[in-house]
Amino acid sequence: MKVELEADKCVASGQCVLAAMDVFDQDDDGIAILLEEQVGDDRLDDVKEAIAVCPAAAIRLVEQ
Amino acid sequence: MADTLAGPVPEAPDSPPEFPMAREARCPFDPPPALKDLQAKTPLAKVRLWDGSEPWLVTRYADQRAILGDPRVSADTDSPGYPTKASPEGGEGKLSFIMMDDPEHARLRRMVTAPFAVKKVEALRPAVQRIVDDLIDGMLSRPGPVDLVEEFALPIPSLVICELLGVPYDDHALFQENTKTMVRTTATPEQRGVATREMAGYLAGQIAKRLAEPKDDLLSSIAGRVTAGEIDHQQATEMALLLLIAGHETTANMIALGTLALLQNPDQLALLRDSDDPKFVAGAVEELLRYLHITHLGRRRAVTEDVEIAGQVVRAGEGVIMANEIANRDPAVFPDPDRLDLTRDARRHVAFGFGVHQCLGQPLARMELQVVYGTLYKRIPTLTLACALEDVRFKNDAFIYGVHELPVSW
Numbered sequence: 240m241k242v243e244l245e246a247d248k249c250v251a252s253g254q255c256v257l258a259a260m261d262v263f264d265q266d267d268d269g270i271a272i273l274l275e276e277q278v279g280d281d282r283l284d285d286v287k288e289a290i291a292v293c294p295a296a297a298i299r300l301v302e303q
Numbered sequence: 304m305a306d307t308l309a310g311p312v313p314e315a316p317d318s319p320p321e322f323p324m325a326r327e328a329r330c331p332f333d334p335p336p337a338l339k340d341l342q343a344k345t346p347l348a349k350v351r352l353w354d355g356s357e358p359w360l361v362t363r364y365a366d367q368r369a370i371l372g373d374p375r376v377s378a379d380t381d382s383p384g385y386p387t388k389a390s391p392e393g394g395e396g397k398l399s400f401i402m403m404d405d406p407e408h409a410r411l412r413r414m415v416t417a418p419f420a421v422k423k424v425e426a427l428r429p430a431v432q433r434i435v436d437d438l439i440d441g442m443l444s445r446p447g448p449v450d451l452v453e454e455f456a457l458p459i460p461s462l463v464i465c466e467l468l469g470v471p472y473d474d475h476a477l478f479q480e481n482t483k484t485m486v487r488t489t490a491t492p493e494q495r496g497v498a499t500r501e502m503a504g505y506l507a508g509q510i511a512k513r514l515a516e517p518k519d520d521l522l523s524s525i526a527g528r529v530t531a532g533e534i535d536h537q538q539a540t541e542m543a544l545l546l547l548i549a550g551h552e553t554t555a556n557m558i559a560l561g562t563l564a565l566l567q568n569p570d571q572l573a574l575l576r577d578s579d580d581p582k583f584v585a586g587a588v589e590e591l592l593r594y595l596h597i598t599h600l601g602r603r604r605a606v607t608e609d610v611e612i613a614g615q616v617v618r619a620g621e622g623v624i625m626a627n628e629i630a631n632r633d634p635a636v637f638p639d640p641d642r643l644d645l646t647r648d649a650r651r652h653v654a655f656g657f658g659v660h661q662c663l664g665q666p667l668a669r670m671e672l673q674v675v676y677g678t679l680y681k682r683i684p685t686l687t688l689a690c691a692l693e694d695v696r697f698k699n700d701a702f703i704y705g706v707h708e709l710p711v712s713w
């Protein structure tokens with residue numbers, strides 16, 4: 240699965256980093272950045288949690 | 304002879320219930336029973352506010368999240384239909400970006416997001432641990448009882464936000480007193496105006512100092528935006544005021560009220576005391592945030608374009624209130640919601656709100672609470688309430704719920 244992040248929607252709550260630290264990080268202003276675009280099944284639950292807790296609906300999973 | 308009524312005028316049968324509603328004194332950690340009844344009965348209901356206005360109350364978790372994430376609703380208190388809080392606001396100006404909409408909200412908010420990034424907050428953990436340990440040492444060096452609010456709960460976030468902003472902690476009496484007035488719903492507009500002006504004057508002075516001589520702190524970074532012409536001095540002051548206030552009352556109340564809730568639930572307290580797993584402590588913090596939900600007057604918005612909520616159209620110009628505390632007790636999302644269960648997965652709670660206005664300081668609040676809850680009961684395993692529960696004064700008269708004092712001994 241591919242993760243998509245709309246950084247201009249991000250409100251820097253840091254929720255995605257807490258949910259999936261090896262997939263998301265934050266830049267110097269706290270805005271989310273993607274560390275990995277492709278995620279395997281092992282990290283799918285964490286990414287789904289990040290999507291669920293993101294207050295700005297800035298993250299999506301796309302089937303490939 | 305004209306008709307006269309001997310008894311009280313009967314209330315119209317369709318008169319909406321008043322909001323906010325009263326809590327049940329015997330269940331100080333639970334939302335008001337009437338609010339919970341409303342949630343069970345209907346997803347959307349009209350309520351009546353202090354000023355006679357009748358906004359909509361959104362009762363359920365899913366609808367609240369949808370509305371708080373909807374760009375067709377406004378957080379601007381000047382928007383037509385915005386449901387005004389307990390009394391007329393006394394302060395001048397807006398409390399910075401939390402009372403604005405995008406794109407201006409996002410522009411200003413992004414100016415102060417940097418220090419609240421997860422890793423930057425994590426780097427502060429050892430300093431917060433030292434603060435917590437020192438305060439516990441201080442309490443233990445004296446015979447009890449002590450007021451946990453004054454001696455522990457309030458100094459922690461106060462010291463941390465002062466350090467972060469660069470405000471001298473020696474001045475804490477000034478901003479702790481004024482903050483108390485600003486969050487008290489029973490304060491008169493005049494009292495609130497005086498407190499706001501005093502705080503704003505103080506912070507404007509601090510910013511002026513940073514304009515002349517920048518340091519390595521958040522106030523200097525805000526002052527730098529003034530120098531760069533991105534905001535004016537007034538906006539910088541409002542921003543600093545927001546951060547100082549928000550950093551105080553919220554975390555302090557979570558520490559004191561959370562401790563009281565744990566003392567009333569000794570089996571849950573034992574779990575925290577006996578765990579060395581930081582993941583468990585982090586999960587416990589989420590559950591306490593969900594269960595206590597100290598922002599108890601609802602997240603308020605004005606609808607700027609017609610929106611559909613739970614199958615009903617809410618018109619532009621109408622107000623909506625999301626009572627987040629009942630969303631956090633929505634049985635559709637949190638099974639057996641009225642039980643404090645530190646082992647549950649509560650991460651999806653809305654204690655920090657939702658949408659673009661979700662709390663900016665949440666990583667900092669989480670880390671502080673993790674240190675506190677992970678330390679206090681281990682270091683003082685015999686901690687007990689030093690008065691009857693009935694004698695604890697709860698903050699039903701403040702924008703942020705909690706306790707006024709918490710006498711404890713060990």
